[in-house]
Amino acid sequence: MASTTRTAVSPFLDPGPRTKANSLAILQLSRDNLQPVYLQSPTGVHDGYAEGAVVNTRYGSFPHSTMLNVPWGSQIRASKVDTGSRGRKRKRGSGDDACREATGASEKDNEDSAAAANEDSAAGVKQAVADSSGFIHILPPTPELWTTSLPHRTQVVYTPDYSYILHRIRARPGSVLIEAGAGSGSFTHASVRAVYNGYPSEGQRKGKVFSFEFHEQRYHKMKKELSDHGLGGLVHLTHRDVYNGGFLVDGKSPEAEAIFLDLPAPWEALPHLSRRRPQSSTSADEQTEWVSPLNPKKSAYICTFSPCIEQVTRTVSAMRRLGWVDIDMIEIANRKLHTSRERVGLNLNFDRGVNNSARDVEEALTRLADIEARFREHAAKPRDGDEDMDSGDEDAVPAGKSSGPTNGSDGPSAEETSSGVPPWMEGRLITRGEPEIKTHTSYLVFAILPWSGRGG
Numbered sequence: 001m002a003s004t005t006r007t008a009v010s011p012f013l014d015p016g017p018r019t020k021a022n023s024l025a026i027l028q029l030s031r032d033n034l035q036p037v038y039l040q041s042p043t044g045v046h047d048g049y050a051e052g053a054v055v056n057t058r059y060g061s062f063p064h065s066t067m068l069n070v071p072w073g074s075q076i077r078a079s080k081v082d083t084g085s086r087g088r089k090r091k092r093g094s095g096d097d098a099c100r101e102a103t104g105a106s107e108k109d110n111e112d113s114a115a116a117a118n119e120d121s122a123a124g125v126k127q128a129v130a131d132s133s134g135f136i137h138i139l140p141p142t143p144e145l146w147t148t149s150l151p152h153r154t155q156v157v158y159t160p161d162y163s164y165i166l167h168r169i170r171a172r173p174g175s176v177l178i179e180a181g182a183g184s185g186s187f188t189h190a191s192v193r194a195v196y197n198g199y200p201s202e203g204q205r206k207g208k209v210f211s212f213e214f215h216e217q218r219y220h221k222m223k224k225e226l227s228d229h230g231l232g233g234l235v236h237l238t239h240r241d242v243y244n245g246g247f248l249v250d251g252k253s254p255e256a257e258a259i260f261l262d263l264p265a266p267w268e269a270l271p272h273l274s275r276r277r278p279q280s281s282t283s284a285d286e287q288t289e290w291v292s293p294l295n296p297k298k299s300a301y302i303c304t305f306s307p308c309i310e311q312v313t314r315t316v317s318a319m320r321r322l323g324w325v326d327i328d329m330i331e332i333a334n335r336k337l338h339t340s341r342e343r344v345g346l347n348l349n350f351d352r353g354v355n356n357s358a359r360d361v362e363e364a365l366t367r368l369a370d371i372e373a374r375f376r377e378h379a380a381k382p383r384d385g386d387e388d389m390d391s392g393d394e395d396a397v398p399a400g401k402s403s404g405p406t407n408g409s410d411g412p413s414a415e416e417t418s419s420g421v422p423p424w425m426e427g428r429l430i431t432r433g434e435p436e437i438k439t440h441t442s443y444l445v446f447a448i449l450p451w452s453g454r455g456g
């Protein structure tokens with residue numbers, strides 16, 4: 001172990017125990033609402049906020065100072081921020097159903113925030129004051145959370161697809177993987193974690209991703225993101241049209257054994273992923289030495305990702321022509337199931353999670369018998385005239401309507417019926433499917449280009 005300089009490890013690979021400045025964090029506003037943020041040390045008034053940089057959400061305002069040096073997963077309470085210098089009026093969340101009351105922040109977390117805030121005061125930044133408007137959670141960046149929160153520049157590959165793809169193309173610590181196009185970098189983040197086995201120092205071969213993107217703006221955005229995420233040394237991004245330019249980097253072979261193509265026409269890139277010169281080469285090309293981008297000593301595993309079956313057909317034909325074997329196609333149909341407890345019964349208060357229908361046939365019959373009995377009783381009462389109808393007989397039940405024990409007027413209250421079971425354990429477990437499938441469904445074509453056994 002001769003390594004002397006230590007590269008800061010990407011927070012995607014090792015986030016450490018606590019949040020830190022100048023690093024990416026993911027703010028969880030609600031279950032599926034995630035927001036990436038680069039935490040900044042407060043250095044003075046920022047964008048008009050006396051507390052320094054602030055994240056504004058529907059759950060309140062969150063100065064970065066309150067989110068620094070806290071354990072990952074912490075609940076962060078909203079703050080009353082001073083927008084005086086920019087003359088903004090703060091939105092109050094009163095009565096807003098989206099607004100959640102802050103509860104349960106541990107004393108330790110509060111102490112940490114207070115300590116951070118005191119340091120801020122010393123630096124000339126206004127100390128953040130906790131508000132009651134709401135809270136969020138702060139999570140470490142992972143490829144999965146990044147996929148859900150990244151700025152979309154293209155369609156992206158989602159977690160159910162990339163988990164399966166990475167397994168099938170045998171991406172593992174130490175693998176060298178080729179990816180094209182990089183797009184929004186969703187697959188890139190997942191693949192770099194899969195192949196990571198340390199940052200390479202001079203001349204060392206370590207797990208690495210060679211990524212290619214021909215759209216110039218996307219290339220520059222992605223380049224910056226990779227560097228901000230501490231992944232620059234693990235992903236080599238090249239600005240290139242791979243249909244024409246192939247996959248060599250500075251004329252050298254990446255020696256890849258895993259390949260993922262998310263391109264409109266994978267069959268146009270495939271001839272470059274060969275072990276020998278493609279037949280379509282011109283005679284001028286034939287003067288130069290052919291270099292394969294593949295590892296000469298290992299079989300290459302590929303996956304192509306195409307939304308249309310016509311693309312699959314052309315890809316499979318090209319693969320057959322070029323000697324790929326074990327070709328098969330898969331479609332991942334991921335469906336999230338939401339499981340919760342639902343309390344059912346006519347004797348429950350109107351409350352969240354309560355379904356006011358009969359729990360079973362017996363309860364429905366008891367209720368009907370009850371209504372009928374009241375109805376008969378009411379009908380049997382002597383009637384002196386219409387005014388009796390307004391006499392305030394509270395037992396009167398109009399035909400066809402329930403007397404509404406559901407509202408707690410005659411049925412026992414929720415507490416009375418709970419029979420000692422805590423409220424969150426009451427009710428039947430129900431599972432509902434997601435109304436829509438959120439993955440971008442594509443056909444995944446897998447194939448293997450075997451190692452020739454002759455060193456290339």
Ligand SMILES: C[S@@+](CC[C@H](N)C(=O)[O-])C[C@H]1O[C@@H](n2cnc3c(N)ncnc32)[C@H](O)[C@@H]1O
Nearest residue numbers: 154157181183184185186187214215241242262
């Ligand atoms: C659907 S996106 C890839 C999304 C990416 N897999 C992700 O998970 O974020 C396809 C990308 O391929 C790029 N692309 C298309 N043709 C290309 C080519 N010939 N060479 C390199 N990149 C190309 C496009 O610019 C686009 O960014």
